[in-house]
Amino acid sequence: MPVSKDEFDQLHPCDFYTADELLEGDRMYTVYEIARLLQGLDPDADIDRETEDVLLDWAIPWIMTNADDLVVAEPRSDDEPGFYGLKE
Incomplete structure (x- = not known):
């Protein structure tokens, strides 16, 4: 449920x-x-699964928003995620 902006300090x-x-x-x-x-x-920082799930909520829309500036590489193996990098 939406809340009033007044409920936040900043x-x-x-x-x-x-x-x-x-x-x-x-x-x-x-x-x-x-x-x-x-x-x-750090990209290799050790974080717990719950925190990682929250961070993914930010990363996925960021990737979609910046898609025009990115290239994608498919996983090198079945147990690896895909990769993203800058377009040159």
Whole structure:
């Protein structure tokens, strides 16, 4: 249920990194690594499953929004996720 803005001490702008600001041009990243980077974490940071699920809620729309600036690589094996990187 929606709540009143008055219930929050502070409201922040909804600014996100651009793909160029977040990703290195010569690297490919999984959605999990992108999720960590969006929160200022190391892409290999060890986080619990519940936190990772929340971070994915941010990463998936970010990938869709920045799709024009990204390339996609299919998984190298069946037990690996796909990868995303900057278009050159």
